[in-house]
Amino acid sequence: MTAFFLAAPVFSFRTLPTAFKVGLGFFSALVAFSTVATDVEIQVDAAFIVLIVKEAVVGLALGFVAALLLYTLQIAGGFIDFQMGFAIANVVDPQTGAQVPIIGNFKYVFSLLFLLSVNGHHLLIDGVIRSYQMVPVENMFISIGSESVALFITELFVSIYLIAFQIAIPIVGSLFLVDVAMGLIARTVPQLNVFVVGIPLKIFVGFLMIFLTLGMFFYLLQSVLTKMIETMGQLLQLFGG
Known part of the structure; x- marks a missing residue:
């Protein structure tokens, strides 16, 4: 349980106190212990260490898969930032400490708020x-090295980039049309410096399209959260054989 909270979105934030994470993991494990019935007596020996490692791997894998699907929003934001001219300006993600795209972080925060508003953290x-x-x-071992797990991970990465492309394509396509228009203007009116006009125009169109596509963004975000829950279930099925 603690390994899951170290990797899962929302729960793994560095801003959350360590005592809160440890306490949440302890009481969640206590609830799981009282609800999950087993007839097998587990002895404290060398096999017990293996079981602990196995449980930690399962928790980390579930948390990583959930966080990975939410990082789709940052990938989509990276596509948008590149077209808007914001690719050189990044912000620091408080969760990972790494630099992330501005629009990607904006959409990622929106996704976390949406996740909390629909009680996705309960799911x-x-x-x-x-x-x-x-x-x-x-169970002593899980089938990590099987062919089905490798195929599952490959399909997961493909779906991540596909969803990111679907989120970014309305804004990226609009900015591409702005580039085409600027190119036509540069050919017809050579006296006009399109580089001076084009950069603020692309930023304005980018923000305008972000505002106009917010409804579609939350619709796609709903499918991302659904995909996240389904993917966690599929991963558990593979681990459980």
Whole structure:
């Protein structure tokens, strides 16, 4: 449980106190222990260490998959920043400490607020609680190196970039049309310096399209959250055999 909260979105923020994460992991494990029934007695020996490592791997994998799908918004923001001219300006992500695109971080914060507003964090906790039913505690090993897991990861990365492209294409396509218009103006009116006019125009059109496509953005964000829950279930099925 603690490994899941170290990698899952919202719960893994560095701004959250460590005592809160440890306490949340402890009480969540206590709830899981009281609800998941098992007839197998687990002895404290060398195999117990293996079981601990196995549980940590399952928790980290679930949290990483959930966080990876939300990072789709930052990938889409990177596409938009490149067209708007914001690619050189980044901000620091408080969760990872890495530099992320401005528009990507803007959309990522929107996605976190949307996740909390629809109680998506409850679904994440419910998913990791259900993992004890799909991946029994007494199972010594999980099928990490199987062909199905590799195929699952490949399809996950493909879907991530596909969703990011769907989110960014309305804004990127509009900015591409602005580039085409600036090129035509540069050919017809050579006296006009399109570089001076084009940069602020692309920024204005970019922000305007972000505002106009907010409705579609939340519609796609709903599909991202649905995909996140489904992907966690598929991963548990692969781990549980």
